[in-house]
Structure formats: C-alpha cells, structure tokens
Amino acid sequence: QVHVVESGGGLVQAGGSLRLSCAASGRTFSTYNMGWFRQAPGKEREFVAAISWSGDSTYYADSVKGRFTISRMNANTVYLQMNSLKPEDTAVYYCAVAARYSGSKDDRYDYWGQGTQVTVSS
Numbered sequence: 001q002v003h004v005v006e007s008g009g010g011l012v013q014a015g016g017s018l019r020l021s022c023a024a025s026g027r028t029f030s031t032y033n034m035g036w037f038r039q040a041p042g043k044e045r046e047f048v049a050a051i052s053w054s055g056d057s058t059y060y061a062d063s064v065k066g067r068f069t070i071s072r073m074n075a076n077t078v079y080l081q082m083n084s085l086k087p088e089d090t091a092v093y094y095c096a097v098a099a100r101y102s103g104s105k106d107d108r109y110d111y112w113g114q115g116t117q118v119t120v121s122s
Contacts, residue, residue, distance in 0.1 A: 002026035002111045006095045009116030012085055018118060020080040022095030024111070029053075030075040033102035035109060038091035038118075047104035048093070049080060059103060064089075085120045092117050 008020040022034065035050035049070040050059045058070050069081040078095065093116050096109035 002097070004095050004097055004111050004113035006093060006113045006116040009093060009118045011119045011121065014085060014087055014120055014122050016085050016120070017081070017083045018085065020082065020093055020095075020116060020118070022078045022080075022113065024076045024095075024097050028075065029097060031099075032075075033098045034072070034078045035059075035096045035098065035102070035104075036070065036078075036080045037094045037096060037106055038089075039094070039115075040088075040091040043091075045094070045106055047106065050102050050104065051078060052102045057102060061104070082118070085118075087120045087122045090118060090120050 003025045005023050012018055031053045033052050036048040037045050038048050039045040047061050051070045051072050055072040067084045071079050095113045097111040098109040101108035
C-alpha cells in the first residue's frame with residue numbers, strides 16, 4: 001500500500017521561510033514524478049511545483065517562481081523550500097506522486113498525502 005506523508009508546515013510571519021518534506025513509501029518510486037499542490041479556504045486546489053523522477057526537470061506556478069524551490073533527495077523524498085512567504089501562500093499543501101506524468105494537472109497524479117497546513121501571518 002502506498003503512503004504519502006507531508007511534514008514541515010506551520011505558522012510563519014510574512015517574509016519568512018519554511019521547508020516542506022514529502023515521503024512516499026510502499027513501492028519503488030525511482031521513476032515516479034512528484035508534485036506539490038495547495039488549497040486555500042474557499043478556493044480550488046492549485047498547482048505549486050513539480051519535479052521529474054530524475055530531478056532534472058522542475059516546474060513552478062507563476063505565483064511562486066523565484067520564491068519556492070522543489071528538490072528531490074532520493075526516489076522517495078521531495079522537499080519544497082518556501083522563501084519570502086506571503087499571506088496569500090496560506091493553504092493546506094499536498095504532495096502528490098505520478099507514475100507517468102510531470103506537470104500541473106492534478107487529475108494526472110496517482111497518490112496523494114493528507115496535507116500539511118501552512119499559515120503566513122501579515
């Protein structure tokens with residue numbers, strides 16, 4: 001059984017930083033792509049960043065480019081470094097894993113975590 005677990009969320013002041021971690025288990029993920037999405041209260045889930053299975057390709061939403069960095073420590077672990085955080089970054093952040101897709105379409109991801117709350121105060 002596949003498990004995807006996020007950690008690292010919390011409360012931070014505007015301008016601060018957080019690093020989210022995502023750990024996947026239950027199978028070999030060496031050829032799986034991974035991504036981060038977020039959902040703010042009353043809004044639809046939106047794409048944040050993605051990384052290919054090799055780590056060679058990364059993708060970012062325009063709203064986070066230059067502030068967030070996605071990286072892959074190994075086949076099963078991905079990080080999202082978030083700098084210069086803004087109140088509008090407040091959301092539940094979800095990690096997702098895709099067997100054959102790397103990009104922004106959430107319906108193409110196969111496995112999802114339960115999410116971790118990020119709150120940015122002004």
